[in-house]
Amino acid sequence: MLAVASPLQAGINLPEIGDPSSALLSPSQEQQLGRTLLREVRRTLPLSKDPVLLGYVEALGQRLVSSAPDAHPNFTFLVVEDPRINAFAMPGGIIGINTGLIDAARNEGELAAVIAHEIAHVTQRHIARAYAGSTRIDLATGLAILAGIIASAYAPEVGQAAIIGGMAGGAQARINFTRANEQEADRIGIGILAAADYDPQAMPGFFERMLQLSGGAGEAVPEYLRTHPVTSNRITDSRLRADQYSGDFRTDSQAFRMILARVQALQDPARVIDLHTRDRSGDPQDAARRYGYAIALIQRGQTEQALQALQGISGQDGADLYLELARAEAHMAARPTNHQAALQILERLNDIYPRHLPVTQTYVQALIGAGDHTRAMQVADGLLSADAKAPELLRLKADAASRLGRQAVSHESMAEYYFHHGQYRETVRQLDMALTAQDLTPHVEERVRSKRAIALRFLDDR
Incomplete structure (x- = not known):
């Protein structure tokens, strides 16, 4: 069973964005907006499902978050399967990086510099401030505009379809980070790097790397420079700021x-x-x-x-x-x-790294392959009960439950999986199938009906 914090067990109640009663999204509203937008991004972008890659990026990101002043603990780090060099930040602490960015980084310090910069955009609430001068924008429109801006960086035809009418241009101008935002994110990001024991010089070093890769040519300019313009002045400013820190920092x-x-x-x-x-x-x-x-x-x-x-x-x-x-x-x-050979390795790793995404997800896959579906569900639930950032585990849990003949739980788990990916219609369909399953118990039925009511509200808002 999923934790109480499961998105299908708690609805959202956001006021209209731009409501005159508040010139700025409150932190709790920004968190709720971020969770909803996260599902839209999972639905739209080609996100990596590789647990080893995701586990590494999440660990690096959380190390930086723990060193960031005024950072909340609810950041989520995503990896987009795209060879272009880019990264983005969204409300509520959603940070995305492309595989192309990892490939372009010369060392861990440079990758950490980009992530720290994006974390600073969130902690300084640059996105929330972008709404401060907005006219009345409801939640659905705000989500569509934001999703369109993010998606258009990867698939223009998808992004343009998601942006709503004539409001898009003005909204995009407000969302795009200003030069002052970028300078502030550089300053805060460099401080985060130093506090996390990474070389602050990695940030100006990465900026120089981007300019080298661009060579000044139009189409050769990395996507990162289109969304985060780098100038010689910005490099100089970040270099001077990094020079203020001294110590034995790690680079790689x-x-x-x-x-x-x-x-x-x-x-x-x-x-x-x-x-x-x-x-x-x-x-x-x-x-x-x-x-x-x-x-x-x-x-x-x-x-x-x-x-x-x-x-x-x-x-x-x-x-x-x-x-x-x-x-x-x-x-x-x-x-x-040879699932038995794999299980010998994974059982040992699971003892050493309990509730560690790369180990847990691989272990569950091996258990299903070996036919131990009960144990697979137990291991999956161990992480799902503590962490809602592993939607792929829901799909694996659903597979294991189905093989055990637990069809109600299987459909309920798939409903959660689809909900995490913003596919609300399929969420409702899976919950309806759970309600007609022969093995449905009163306890599961109560849970499923509650989730169905929430999913219907999201479906109606779309």
């Missing part, structure tokens, strides 16, 4: 190098395999290099070769976790699958 990590290798392997496994095969000059003990090669081999179905590539290497700075998960992935992807 083995974990980042592993994640970078994973992103490249998932995006283009054939290229990674080809480069590894042709380039014999690299360190044969380079854990990140061999890890990326193994992930690429798994993507191409060459699981025996992947297991061989993972033999005899060990990592540091938490890299052993990635190597062990990769071994489990290879066993699960083998033909025939």
